[in-house]
Amino acid sequence: MNEQKPLLSVLSGNKTPVPPLWLMRQAGRYLPEYRELRSKAKSFLDFCYSPAAAAEVTLQPIRRFGFDAAILFSDILVVPDALGQKVSFETGEGPKLEPIELPEQLSRLQQSIDLARLDPVFETIDRVKGALPRETAFIGFCGAPWTVASYMIAGRGTPDQAPARLFAYRHPEAFERLIGLLADASAAYLLRQIEAGVEAVQIFDSWAGVLPPAEFRKWVFAPLRRMVLTIKKERPQTPIIAFVRGAGTHLVELIDGLGADAYGLETAEDPVWAARLGAGRTALQGNLDPLALLAGGEALDRGVDDILAAFSDCAHIFNLGHGILPQTPIENVERLVARVRSSENRFS
Numbered sequence: 168m169n170e171q172k173p174l175l176s177v178l179s180g181n182k183t184p185v186p187p188l189w190l191m192r193q194a195g196r197y198l199p200e201y202r203e204l205r206s207k208a209k210s211f212l213d214f215c216y217s218p219a220a221a222a223e224v225t226l227q228p229i230r231r232f233g234f235d236a237a238i239l240f241s242d243i244l245v246v247p248d249a250l251g252q253k254v255s256f257e258t259g260e261g262p263k264l265e266p267i268e269l270p271e272q273l274s275r276l277q278q279s280i281d282l283a284r285l286d287p288v289f290e291t292i293d294r295v296k297g298a299l300p301r302e303t304a305f306i307g308f309c310g311a312p313w314t315v316a317s318y319m320i321a322g323r324g325t326p327d328q329a330p331a332r333l334f335a336y337r338h339p340e341a342f343e344r345l346i347g348l349l350a351d352a353s354a355a356y357l358l359r360q361i362e363a364g365v366e367a368v369q370i371f372d373s374w375a376g377v378l379p380p381a382e383f384r385k386w387v388f389a390p391l392r393r394m395v396l397t398i399k400k401e402r403p404q405t406p407i408i409a410f411v412r413g414a415g416t417h418l419v420e421l422i423d424g425l426g427a428d429a430y431g432l433e434t435a436e437d438p439v440w441a442a443r444l445g446a447g448r449t450a451l452q453g454n455l456d457p458l459a460l461l462a463g464g465e466a467l468d469r470g471v472d473d474i475l476a477a478f479s480d481c482a483h484i485f486n487l488g489h490g491i492l493p494q495t496p497i498e499n500v501e502r503l504v505a506r507v508r509s510s511e512n513r514f515s
């Protein structure tokens with residue numbers, strides 16, 4: 168039955184005449200119906216933990232655009248929250264956490280994740296799965312250990328993740344403990360999402376691109392590998408999408424050895440190179456520039472066509488190279504969907 172859903176078919180390695188399509192951060196501020204519900208919530212985290220609202224927001228982009236996948240509405244920072252770190256979101260400023268500046272402060276965290284705290288997320292999943300169209304796949308997600316740790320250490324978003332990189336150089340053993348804790352917590356969290364009803368999972372390593380190669384192997388590849396092994400052991404049938412943003416040439420070793428079912432490519436990655444590397448071995452997801460979508464018009468059409476042409480010989484999922492921007496006009500998303508869906512004869 169799953170084979171009927173185009174996204175799951177591509178994740179099992181099949182090519183389709185038209186790639187299935189969804190957009191990272193597709194539930195969000197560019198949608199007026201999102202902004203309306205969001206304005207009624209006490210806080211962003213409260214919104215994430217309100218199953219009725221979170222389920223509704225998950226479904227909004229499906230109703231409007233008929234994407235091939237819904238992604239659970241939540242945030243990667245619910246994991247630190249369920250590990251006992253204080254998390255809040257200030258409007259216009261992004262996330263705020265109690266920073267971790269010294270190894271001793273790691274003892275403030277719980278030794279394992281409190282999944283009961285995330286019960287509202289699992290209830291959201293339960294509500295969404297009954298409401299999705301038959302052909303729409305349902306994706307769960309979490310942040311990767313390195314990306315989540317970068318917020319936990321700095322206590323906020325940073326342009327270069329310097330606080331976490333410094334902490335890792337100064338206190339490698341403590342940092343390794345934190346990364347290990349996050350790998351186990353995140354794998355357990357994804358397994359519980361799968362049990363609740365998601366059909367595929369995506370791991371977001373949004374800040375993987377800043378690390379030198381030796382650090383990349385320790386803090387990105389190794390914990391992702393640990394997560395993939397844990398999840399595949401329990402749920403071999405559930406596909407995993409790894410979005411290792413800024414992987415660059417590390418894509419070679421990811422495809423060789425990570426064991427995910429698909430790799431998400433960011434905006435700057437060359438789709439022609441990636442397609443040559445991945446064709447016949449893995450599914451690939453990406454990678455239209457979110458700014459081309461914002462700009463619309465010919466820039467959008469050209470961007471879409473280049474990507475469709477580059478991946479025409481691959482098991483390909485059409486997506487952006489990073490999240491959709493809040494200023495993106497709705498008409499441009501409609502134009503994107505129409506252009507991808509009418510591509511059958513142009514690129515096969």
Ligand SMILES: Cc1c2[nH]c(c1CCC(=O)O)Cc1[nH]c(c(CCC(=O)O)c1C)Cc1[nH]c(c(CCC(=O)O)c1C)Cc1[nH]c(c(C)c1CCC(=O)O)C2
Nearest residue numbers: 191192193194195238239240241242243261262371373490
């Ligand atoms: C790094 C990261 C975060 N969260 C996420 C990442 C990885 C992906 C990426 O790199 O973009 C992932 C995420 N965040 C959100 C989703 C929902 C599902 C989806 O539609 O994709 C997903 C998959 C909702 C959200 N998460 C957040 C919002 C906006 C908050 C609001 O509506 O007030 C949404 C819709 C808040 C958030 N959450 C985070 C930041 C830095 C911010 C503030 C910046 C921003 O506002 O975009 C952490």
